[in-house]
Amino acid sequence: MAKGPSPLQLRFVQSAKRHVDLPPSPAEVAMVGRSNVGKSSLVNALANRRQLARVSNTPGRTQLINLFVLPSGATVVDLPGYGYAAVPGREKAGWQAMIEGYLTEREGLELLFLLVDGEIGPTKLDLQMIDWLHDNGIPFVVVATKSDKVRPSRLAGRRQQVAAACRLEEGDVFWVSAAKGTGIDRLRQHVLDVLAAPRGA
Ligand code: GDP
Numbered sequence: 001m002a003k004g005p006s007p008l009q010l011r012f013v014q015s016a017k018r019h020v021d022l023p024p025s026p027a028e029v030a031m032v033g034r035s036n037v038g039k040s041s042l043v044n045a046l047a048n049r050r051q052l053a054r055v056s057n058t059p060g061r062t063q064l065i066n067l068f069v070l071p072s073g074a075t076v077v078d079l080p081g082y083g084y085a086a087v088p089g090r091e092k093a094g095w096q097a098m099i100e101g102y103l104t105e106r107e108g109l110e111l112l113f114l115l116v117d118g119e120i121g122p123t124k125l126d127l128q129m130i131d132w133l134h135d136n137g138i139p140f141v142v143v144a145t146k147s148d149k150v151r152p153s154r155l156a157g158r159r160q161q162v163a164a165a166c167r168l169e170e171g172d173v174f175w176v177s178a179a180k181g182t183g184i185d186r187l188r189q190h191v192l193d194v195l196a197a198p199r200g201a
Contacts, residue, residue, distance in 0.1 A: 006048035008188050009071055015064035019102035022067055025075040027198035028108045029191055031143075032099065033115030034125055035081035038145035041178035042115065043068075043078055046188050053078055063095070065102060074195035075108075083125040103138050111139050111194050113187075118144035118158065118175060122165050130166055141174065142166050143187065148177040 016022050033039050043053035053066065066078040079102065082095055103112065114129060116122045122130070122142075133140045142162075150158050155175075163170040174190070176183035 006046065006188065008046050008048075008076075008191060010043070010047040010049070010052060010068040010076055011070075012052065013067040013069050013075070015066050017064060018098065019065060019106050022065065022077075022106075025073075025106075025108040027074040027110055027195045028077055028106065029075075029111050029113060029194055030077040030079055030102070030106075030109060031113045031115060032079040032129070033081060033143075033145075034083035034117075034123060037081065037115045037117050038178055039078065039081060039115055042143070042145060042176060042187075043076070045176075045178040045181065045184045046191065065098065070195065072195070074198075076191070077102075077106075082129075083123065100132075103133075104136060108198070109138075110198055111141065113143050113174075113191075114140050115143045115145050116162065116166070118147045118162065119149040121158075121162050127165070141172055141190075142168060143174045143176055145176055145178065147175045147182055148180045 013023070031039055031043065040053040044050055047068075052068070063080045065080065068076045068078070070076070079099055080095060082099070103109070112133065114126070114133070116126050130140075130142075144162050147155065159170050159173065159175065163173050166173065174183060174187045176187055178184070
């Protein structure tokens with residue numbers, strides 16, 4: 001991990017059960033993905049902080065919307081992970097209402113980063129999410145995590161497969177490894193660019 005402060009200086013603000021309980025934001029990006037996809041590790045890598053987002057050993061437990069703020073006032077939201085098998089049906093429905101409410105109603109949301117596991121590729125739930133995002137006109141890009149788990153000789157092929165499975169161009173999928181730091185600078189810059197130039201400004 002690189003030494004020194006990250007250009008993406010995130011400070012934790014609060015967790016909320018519902019997006020309506022969050023303070024307003026001038027510009028926001030959000031991260032979502034199934035439990036265990038590597039979201040907490042990625043948030044920590046982007047901020048270059050080890051413990052900012054808890055790297056959980058108990059997938060499915062982080063059931064709240066977590067809000068972080070940059071010095072500029074722009075914000076980053078870490079949405080709870082989906083698709084953990086042990087989560088009972090009622091909780092799943094609650095998750096869906098929470099996420100759908102957030103994604104369709106949150107003012108200031110510029111871009112959603114949908115994380116998929118680069119080794120496994122998009123799951124059925126990831127593909128459902130992509131369909132739903134298209135149907136609802138939510139701007140998003142895909143981030144393929146854990147690229148270090150893909151053998152270098154296979155990476156070019158995996159890039160093609162994951163993009164095709166997500167029905168995206170290869171250039172619309174960011175490949176990252178929070179463990180090795182690969183692709184983190186580029187993704188961080190994209191986050192900063194999006195937050196610096198909000199669509200409504
Ligand atoms: P979350 O549930 O989406 O927040 O996922 P976590 O960040 O807690 O990570 C889930 C598991 O994947 C943990 O065991 C992490 O150590 C591991 N992991 C996360 N990112 C990477 C990565 O870039 N490479 C590898 N090899 N493992 C990772």
